[in-house]
Amino acid sequence: MRLSELPKGAPAVVDRVHDAHAADPIAQRLRDLGFVDGEPVRVVAIGPMGGDPVLIQIGYTRFALRRAEAARVSVRSEVAA
């Protein structure tokens, strides 16, 4: 499942970040910010207009991501981990 599809509040862990195209700087930045295998994530809030952007809790930090950015991250539910 992609992070953009994760329901609000559901606990999950990051699988990996996919490059949308070759040498994708957004994907690289996401990895640097901690979106790496095994990292717990949660959707804490959803934007008021069209559900975009989403607010993601990762580590001790909250990041606002557009859906297109969140769609680069694949996640799995915590139990499966």
Next chain:
Amino acid sequence: MSASTLRIALVGNPNCGKTALFNQLTGGRQKVANYAGVTVERKEGRFTAPSGRVLQILDLPGTYSFEANSPDEQITRDVCAGNYPGEAAPDLIICVADATNLRLHLRFVLEVKRLGRPVVLALNMMDTARQRGIVIDVPELQRRLGLPVVETIAVKRGGAKALIERVDGEVPAAAPAQPDDAASRADLHAQVRDILTATVTMPRTTAALDDALDRWALHPVFGLLILAVVMFLVFQAVYAAGKPMSDLIGGGFGWLGEHVAALMPAGPLQSLVTNGLFGGIGTVLGFLPVILVLFFFILVLEESGYLPRAAFLLDRLMLSVGLTGRSFIPLLSSFACAIPGIMGTRSIQDPRDRLATILIAPLMTCSARLPVYALLIGAFIPIRYVFGVFNLQGIVLFSLYLVGILGAMAVGWVMKRIRRDKSEHALLMELPSYRMPKLRDVVIGLYERGAIFLKRLTGVILGLTVLMWFISTFPSPPAGATGPAINYSFAGYIGRGLQYIFAPIGFNWQISLALIPAFAARETAVAALATVYLVGGEASGGLGHALAGQISLASALSLLVWFAYAPQCMSTLAVIRRETNSWRNVTISFGYMFGMAYAASFIVYQVARMLT
């Protein structure tokens, strides 16, 4: 430079307190605020350590990674790597990390360490960390990182004492430089996790207060409601608190002017003092309280951490007009002044997003417009209460801000249409913890704004006002002239010449003339009008009074709209030139704003004339 000068660079993630630490060390007053992207330039300061050694400190823009994405991050990367033009690599790097956010910040610390330069880690925000019950085993952290680690509280007096002592001692040995490749980058995260498990105990991953506030502030319905209420209250407060103080100052100056004039012999000099200095400058000075009240709210909002939340709520809207949520903060700074706003766009990665933001930033209502708005609103809009609580004058002021914002959205939308490239824009914005603004910082911030305003007032505005007085007074009318003396002055001729252009939008010659000095500084329009009307002998009872008698409501509304859109400030155009390195962008910016202002004023004037 003596051989013992140590060159130190402050680096770290955005919003970890580098600038606060810089100010603490150097006694500087660089801007500190609670969101990412405040510092976009390298700033240098120096101080003398207890040992007598001179330390030169560089404050740098924050970055999450040396894999730089935006112009401000590139500066940091280049300075650290010793690639910044005209600057040798620093002798020592102070890497600053937020002790409450180590999962994110330690990765960058490891990245900095791999540069192979001497590094000291400052664990900042230790006050907040303790409050939240976060326990950090510093000796173990130091051992595992292989770097000296000191605790700091950048916002507390003496909070950097340990850091100063450490930096003043021997420069630590550098770790061996390591290559930077994808595999080793991925490995950094694993190292961070190991270090955290061994050294940090966190009772909760987030601050309980943040969770509680965000439930409301980011709520799809209440969040927007809160945002609207906050903005609206700010403008009401600007009126409720600022206006009475303004009237007091304006009245005081009028009184003072009369008394000083009584002591002087009649003649040109007396006219300069009463009409130019007390009349012109005094009128502008009267608006200082209004500006300070506005800045009080801006400063409190900036430090509270609410602004990035507002950016979160509005991102989709900004996207629909071709901007990014990241434009929000530069645009917001433009409410103070477009110049820092335009410089703040350096934190926007995409060059075209950045240009779009630069082009519309001057449409945000900067504080220099406030005296003009306040003058006209005071003269033409009655004080009436709507629903018993909302002052009509405050509502009009709020609408003028909206006029600016809507105009900017329209321009953004058009630019988005013109632009062929539809590539993706990133948001990727960190939401910081909420913080209680400190009274002392707010007071210092207000003092600085006040000082800037007074400097403009006694510099460019004063100079132009004296010039306006001069051209309104000379040459004297020829013998036997019948009309008012001012009609024969330079001002009279220039103003009437300009009126050909501006008559269709309802400006009389006095207003047309005042637009010229407004190009150097908008507030000067107020001083210039005051001077021209005073010299013409038509401004007894204050400028507002005179205007109300001289121009129609339609002209006043047209003038308000003109000020909302017109390309009026030379310094802004100069900054656009510097930041984009192109005269073309300056021309575009000037051209579209002039056209837009003229068209909007024309419509407003003609429609208002039909209705009134």
